[in-house]
Amino acid sequence: MHLRTPLALALALALGPISAFAADDLQQLHQEIEALRQSYESRLSDLEARLKQAEARTEAAQNAVAQQAATPPAAEAPVADGPAAAANAFNPAISLVLSGLYANLSHDPADYRISGFIPGGEIGPGQRGFSLAESELGVYANVDPWFYGGLNFAIHPDDTASAEEAFLQTTALPDGVRIKFGRFFSGIGYLNEQHAHTWDFVDAPLAYQAFLGGQMGDDGVQVKWLLPTDQFLELGAEAGRGRNFPGSDRDQNGLGSATLFAHTGGDIGDSHSWSAGLSWLSTSPRDRQYDDTDLFATPVTNSFDGRSRLWLADFVWKWAPHGNGERVNFKLQGEYFHRNESGDLTYDVNSDSTGSHTDRYRSAQSGGYLQGIYQFMPAWRVGLRYDRLDIGSVNLASNAGNLANSDYKPSKYSLMVDWTPSEFSRVRLQFAQDKSQQGITDNQMFLQYQMSLGAHGAHIF
Amino acid sequence: MKTPMNKTLLALLALATLGLSQASHASIKIVACEPEWGALAQELAGDKARVYNATSALQDPHHIQARPSLIAAVRDANLTVCTGSELEVGWLPILLRQSGNPAIQPGKPGSFEAASYVHKLEVPTRLDRADGDVHPGGNPHIQTDPRNIGLVADALAQRLAEIDPANAGYYQARHKDFAARWQSAIQRWDKLAAPLRGEAIVVQHKAFPYLENWLGLTEVATLEPKPGVEPTSTHLSEVEALLKQHPARMIVRAAYNDDRASAWLSQRTGIPAVELPFTVGGSDKARDLFGLFDDTIERLLKVTR
Numbered sequence: 107m108h109l110r111t112p113l114a115l116a117l118a119l120a121l122g123p124i125s126a127f128a129a130d131d132l133q134q135l136h137q138e139i140e141a142l143r144q145s146y147e148s149r150l151s152d153l154e155a156r157l158k159q160a161e162a163r164t165e166a167a168q169n170a171v172a173q174q175a176a177t178p179p180a181a182e183a184p185v186a187d188g189p190a191a192a193a194n195a196f197n198p199a200i201s202l203v204l205s206g207l208y209a210n211l212s213h214d215p216a217d218y219r220i221s222g223f224i225p226g227g228e229i230g231p232g233q234r235g236f237s238l239a240e241s242e243l244g245v246y247a248n249v250d251p252w253f254y255g256g257l258n259f260a261i262h263p264d265d266t267a268s269a270e271e272a273f274l275q276t277t278a279l280p281d282g283v284r285i286k287f288g289r290f291f292s293g294i295g296y297l298n299e300q301h302a303h304t305w306d307f308v309d310a311p312l313a314y315q316a317f318l319g320g321q322m323g324d325d326g327v328q329v330k331w332l333l334p335t336d337q338f339l340e341l342g343a344e345a346g347r348g349r350n351f352p353g354s355d356r357d358q359n360g361l362g363s364a365t366l367f368a369h370t371g372g373d374i375g376d377s378h379s380w381s382a383g384l385s386w387l388s389t390s391p392r393d394r395q396y397d398d399t400d401l402f403a404t405p406v407t408n409s410f411d412g413r414s415r416l417w418l419a420d421f422v423w424k425w426a427p428h429g430n431g432e433r434v435n436f437k438l439q440g441e442y443f444h445r446n447e448s449g450d451l452t453y454d455v456n457s458d459s460t461g462s463h464t465d466r467y468r469s470a471q472s473g474g475y476l477q478g479i480y481q482f483m484p485a486w487r488v489g490l491r492y493d494r495l496d497i498g499s500v501n502l503a504s505n506a507g508n509l510a511n512s513d514y515k516p517s518k519y520s521l522m523v524d525w526t527p528s529e530f531s532r533v534r535l536q537f538a539q540d541k542s543q544q545g546i547t548d549n550q551m552f553l554q555y556q557m558s559l560g561a562h563g564a565h566i567f
Numbered sequence: 568m569k570t571p572m573n574k575t576l577l578a579l580l581a582l583a584t585l586g587l588s589q590a591s592h593a594s595i596k597i598v599a600c601e602p603e604w605g606a607l608a609q610e611l612a613g614d615k616a617r618v619y620n621a622t623s624a625l626q627d628p629h630h631i632q633a634r635p636s637l638i639a640a641v642r643d644a645n646l647t648v649c650t651g652s653e654l655e656v657g658w659l660p661i662l663l664r665q666s667g668n669p670a671i672q673p674g675k676p677g678s679f680e681a682a683s684y685v686h687k688l689e690v691p692t693r694l695d696r697a698d699g700d701v702h703p704g705g706n707p708h709i710q711t712d713p714r715n716i717g718l719v720a721d722a723l724a725q726r727l728a729e730i731d732p733a734n735a736g737y738y739q740a741r742h743k744d745f746a747a748r749w750q751s752a753i754q755r756w757d758k759l760a761a762p763l764r765g766e767a768i769v770v771q772h773k774a775f776p777y778l779e780n781w782l783g784l785t786e787v788a789t790l791e792p793k794p795g796v797e798p799t800s801t802h803l804s805e806v807e808a809l810l811k812q813h814p815a816r817m818i819v820r821a822a823y824n825d826d827r828a829s830a831w832l833s834q835r836t837g838i839p840a841v842e843l844p845f846t847v848g849g850s851d852k853a854r855d856l857f858g859l860f861d862d863t864i865e866r867l868l869k870v871t872r
Binding site for chain 1: 643
């Protein structure tokens with residue numbers, strides 16, 4: 107109905123310049139337009155009258171509330187009127203996550219290595235004894251009607267701090283499109299986008315450590331599009347600096363990393379829900395250095411230049427009777443990684459051993475994990491995770507004379523039990539048997555706390 | 568030239584009329600956070616709306632997973648009808664952010680919060696998580712008082728007219744009809760429930776202050792030591808001791824609550840435990856809003872007889 111005036115206007119405009127139009131036709135059209143206008147005006151005044159009635163009714167309703175309640179009615183007004191006038195009323199939501207750890211490791215974490223995998227990022231079980239685990243300060247709010255933004259500041263055990271996330275995201279784009287920019291965790295995989303305090307185990311799965319250096323965060327732009335289908339289907343793409351493993355920081359224009367990902371999911375009955383995804387990550391590391399020990403048992407530093415391409419498949423299935431997980435619930439989650447790297451490997455860049463040597467390098471490696479978490483009574487959960495990596499094929503070309511190559515398959519079992527007295531606190535005990543390194547079994551025990559203060563953080567699926 | 572021009576215009580007009588007539592029959596999509604608001608939206612919007620209930624009566628609306636199915640539903644919604652007062656704070660913000668739907672963001676006409684239109688009880692005077700799951704805006708379980716449903720209906724009918732002005736008259740007519748039926752139902756329930764006035768009750772969660780306020784019930788204890796904290800054996804023993812001094816007529820829980828705590832206390836004290844539907848779909852008889860209160864009162868009266 108509200109389209110009619112513009113339509114009449116458009117018609118009038120379109121008709122204006124047409125001089126060849128017959129006079130009687132014009133006359134007829136004028137009459138039609140006039141009729142349209144009159145009908146529109148009468149409907150408009152009708153609507154106005156109805157609006158007045160409705161307003162009167164609201165007033166009556168509000169008065170009714172006022173009478174019903176001894177105290178003033180809260181209708182249409184925010185409840186806390188005290189701080190609204192203060193200058194800090196627009197302060198963002200602040201949340202603080204405090205996390206700490208006691209670790210008992212049978213093997214020295216300083217020697218930690220995943221056999222056959224070029225290391226990068228944050229890998230390994232951390233420090234022995236008591237330590238601060240990742241504690242985070244998050245500050246988030248709407249910027250204006252068009253943007254939402256926030257900062258997540260992580261305090262690391264060694265007293266350093268880093269901006270894990272510092273991003274802005276559009277809130278007003280139509281049709282399910284969102285653009286995020288700044289620094290953020292990539293949308294690839296299932297676990298990657300989640301902050302450490304929402305993980306079900308103390309540490310990231312072995313595959314995340316081997317293929318993404320723990321977690322893939324980057325500086326760049328992300329576009330996500332949620333398709334207008336009844337079934338959840340989301341497509342995403344990112345372009346970034348590629349500063350972190352498996353990329354490397356480089357002094358170059360253009361893109362250091364690119365990702366594509368798709369996620370879907372849904373419900374089966376009222377007790378089951380699932381999500382699955384497929385992701386692709388491409389990075390172009392330049393002089394990505396790492397420490398290694400060569401065939402002559404000398405510690406050396408090597409460097410990789412080339413392309414790294416990772417495929418990632420993820421799924422999660424959750425069960426809760428009638429969708430009510432208060433008493434019992436179960437979650438099964440798994441991800442599979444496959445990475446191809448090709449380029450040049452420079453052995454011993456600092457000539458610590460037999461001298462620097464560069465040759466072709468090509469690898470195709472895979473790995474993954476499967477984990478199940480069962481809440482068997484309110485507040486108590488147990489979980490089991492199995493990690494396995496496959497060195498796959500590694501072609502070192504002539505560097506095979508300097509560096510070791512093997513067909514070892516790193517693996518790890520982790521068992522955890524945690525207690526969650528409220529949604530803001532959790533204490534976890536975890537045992538792990540880590541066989542990441544050929545010939546070494548590292549028995550690990552962790553006791554961890556995770557507490558969150560401040561704004562109530564909502565968690566993604 | 569004359570004839571093709573006229574034909575084009577006619578075709579355009581025909582297309583426009585077709586579009587308009589379709590628009591007036593097109594349904595709006597409503598996502599209701601809780602079943603009571605889904606039922607109310609359906610009462611008011613009739614066949615002009617497609618209503619999707621994000622939760623069921625067997626789920627705790629405080630704790631819902633931000634599932635892919637919910638995100639997909641919110642993406643196309645013209646209107647979300649939720650309780651507000653931070654009841655959905657653990658999941659709704661994620662749905663809104665991940666949906667990429669600007670129409671239903673907070674503050675927009677497409678975002679409707681029922682609790683804004685009623686007078687709220689138990690507004691905390693201090694905000695401290697040491698007090699458990701506290702709602703700064705007051706207790707959010709407003710739907711247990713039918714008078715609140717009536718107030719929300721008034722506001723929701725207006726909102727529907729604002730979202731979908733083409734059908735404003737339809738919504739107002741349906742609202743008028745609903746309001747009349749609702750008023751007479753409240754009068755009937757008031758009469759039926761008169762014998763309950765002054766009765767002492769124990770509740771599992773602080774989910775019933777509006778029901779108590781309406782029917783004149785007195786709450787003497789809660790099974791949860793703090794709001795949102797699972798009942799502990801220590802606390803239940805304390806409640807048991809307290810009930811010796813301050814006897815209660817019944818132990819009330821919502822359909823989604825675990826029944827073990829109330830069953831244990833009922834067995835120890837001989838006080839009957841009552842499961843209330845709490846929202847539409849919470850029992851076989853609570854098929855719509857009228858059934859919800861018919862069944863609620865019937866269940867309360869049954870144990871006092």
